[in-house]
Amino acid sequence: MPVNSFENYPMTWKPDRRSLTSPLYASLASMLEYDILNGFLAPNTKLPPQRELADFLDINLSTVTRAFKLCEAKGLIYAITGSGTFVAPNAGSEIFIADIDTSKGCIEMGLIKAFDALNIHVAEVIRDIAEKNYLDKLLDYGYPIGAPYHRMAAKQWMARFNMETSLDNIAITSGGQNSFTLVLISLFKPGDKIAVDAYTYPNFIELANMLNIQLVPVGGDAMGMLPQQLEAVCRATNLKGIYLNPSCNNPTAVTMPMSRREELAQVIRDNGLILMEDDIYSFLCPSDYLPISHFVPEKFVYMHSISKALASGLRVAFIAYARGFADAITRGICNINIKTSALNSEIAAELINNGAAEAIITKKLALSRERNQIYRQYFSIENPLENPLSLYRWLRLPRRYHPKLLEEALMKRGLRLFHSYRFIVKREESTQFVRVALSSATDVKELERGLIILKDFSTEK
């Protein structure tokens, strides 16, 4: 029997003790899940302390802990020792970003389309390849990690962005997201913890959730993640890896300076973390910057998607990795995908080899420069370390909104944008932002129309 009666206590969650069935922990977890998913417990609500709940329900503390762990694994809640347990900021809402046709007739400033008009150059290369007499040879099961010739092109392309590795430590994957899946499945297991920026790419967050891999947010400053904070998190929890996106952080658009890269690398090495470096925006980075992987030669995976730089629809990415990961990654590729289509790899290789790739990124940089100039006519960029050529901007909102209602309100005005709640890893946010894609609007006029709508919206009231 409980020692006290709690009927008058102000508990934020009072599960009905009579609906508890055996097993207790599972039934408690599903009650909590139900109440979160049905809105009885709002995001960021602080739940009663585990001991209090245990006492209230007249069950053991560990049983509550166990129930909470179940919900935490699903991303519904998060707990901080000493502070308490909270409902996750985006509990129950799908935060992933994809081109599902909800944006019909809208100006697209949510999803980042990297100047799709330039796909005509890729189409030309496809036509060239279609004429080759070895075409049918591209259609078999050979070379799971990619044909040597294709990996050679990958090597050359990554070297252009200062990532140098041997051919044996390079593989071709089916796009950036597929690289994440591959690495998370091959090098991590359910329950492992990975450090990430407090704001992180939503599809990475959701993927980790699906795989029961725990993300631990680490705070940052104008230069990106803070090494001291990473160090502190390492001491506190048993981290296995870290995910970083230094060339042009998604969503904050920060380009991490070299000094910060080296400091972080030091912490990563000291703590034996596996570095997952996402360098999809390397083409926006100054040409003398070195990837962080360069400083973590024993335990890095460098993921270089060509979706933004060259062509999204090809679904091809390159990865380079430390020697010690080669077997695990090869095995992962075979078990997840068997392989990436050699036809697509061939197109990517040809783009690189015949110079079209270089021409495409030159054009993209010019287009992005132009669109950023337009953006600055309406909004200012506060942090000088933000990438001036970024395909999107991270705009601080002047006041607080209900995240989903904000997105809906903008959609009603013909604009698709994503609110910062989608990018949050656990924790409550103090300031709110929207990510403003500049490269998705079909032309400059449309971009400008979108920016005007956004400006009007954010200044009114």
Added chain:
Amino acid sequence: MPVNSFENYPMTWKPDRRSLTSPLYASLASMLEYDILNGFLAPNTKLPPQRELADFLDINLSTVTRAFKLCEAKGLIYAITGSGTFVAPNAGSEIFIADIDTSKGCIEMGLIKAFDALNIHVAEVIRDIAEKNYLDKLLDYGYPIGAPYHRMAAKQWMARFNMETSLDNIAITSGGQNSFTLVLISLFKPGDKIAVDAYTYPNFIELANMLNIQLVPVGGDAMGMLPQQLEAVCRATNLKGIYLNPSCNNPTAVTMPMSRREELAQVIRDNGLILMEDDIYSFLCPSDYLPISHFVPEKFVYMHSISKALASGLRVAFIAYARGFADAITRGICNINIKTSALNSEIAAELINNGAAEAIITKKLALSRERNQIYRQYFSIENPLENPLSLYRWLRLPRRYHPKLLEEALMKRGLRLFHSYRFIVKREESTQFVRVALSSATDVKELERGLIILKDFSTEK
């Protein structure tokens, strides 16, 4: 202190109690892992009962259980209540099947290549498509689950194999293995249990292992999996799903008759299992057979790869699924892959629409018939329910061999073949087999040379 001294007991595994460090369960698990991976504990060895070990080490029973669970999750051991705990038959060996270049100069009868010479027809279609003026439109982020036009072709193609669904419940994936990954991640979570045939496709076994999804083998007879045994397993353990491969089981080559399909479907429905039906070999099946999914309309995922029927290197598969799974699968596609390249989908759709697909499978059936005739000149097919057009045969070995040494011995004679140990899900095998791929040899002569080597090998001594 332990009650007795165990120094003279005949225990198959006597871990050094002094090397136990805290946490006990983790240190015990890693000792066990070490001893298995380094060969001190041979496959199929029966480990001491958990209680005995606990007593011997003077620790709690549950601590041993926990250590064992860790190793079981890695696929190193398996436990049967009442019988004991055993080292897994393929503990520590990679069993996956992929075209890694170990087979140089060998006759390929291991990997199943489905008559790659016919890829010339696919190459033709690629040339046609390269001429289309909408080519660049195939290269963007749109339609994560596949463009309606491509899904329409998928629908039509699956309907040809008696799988009828609405367009909303069809998606395009990046090949058969990718479909497995997608479904396992989207509809299952680590720790879930899935029933499979006692012999199952190794890449499915390894993928499940990587995702910490537990496979539970179910026995069968000449017709395939036995409904009574499935029923028994359902009563014993809390199954979430079942994986079946009924058109031409890999590796047993059995085509499951309609009666058995309906009986199994009944058990699947009664127990609320999610059915994963792998119909990659539908083109080898009599045209009036219905997929099992037909009888499990509420909880099926029907996975139809075109790698074997049409072209392996395209990396395209279709999946059809129950209405209730649509959201989870869409979300999974976005988080695992973003999408499958529309270029590849377009090629697949065009193959189907212009009749080339039909022509290709007609040719493949003729080729397979011819090669099966040759096979029967050397070996007999014991079970009349084995598919007469199968691309591979399941050949019982006259005596027992060391599995890996057998594969090596055959390789030395210029033949790559896979021994049945790769296909075993837990449990020890009584009889041994090899899977003999008929469709991979470059021509009939080569096939015949391979069969002669195999015949000589299996009759000698």
Added chain:
DNA sequence: CGATTTGTACGTTCACATTTT
């Protein structure tokens, strides 16, 4: 068929680390 062996699942206890006050 009943007793024994063996693995499984759940809830409990307790020492500890971090955060907050």
Added chain:
DNA sequence: AAAAATGTGAACGTACAAATC
């Protein structure tokens, strides 16, 4: 700086269920 609040993780004890004899 000490005390209190709060979550974490390991190990334990017990009831139970399946397989074997």
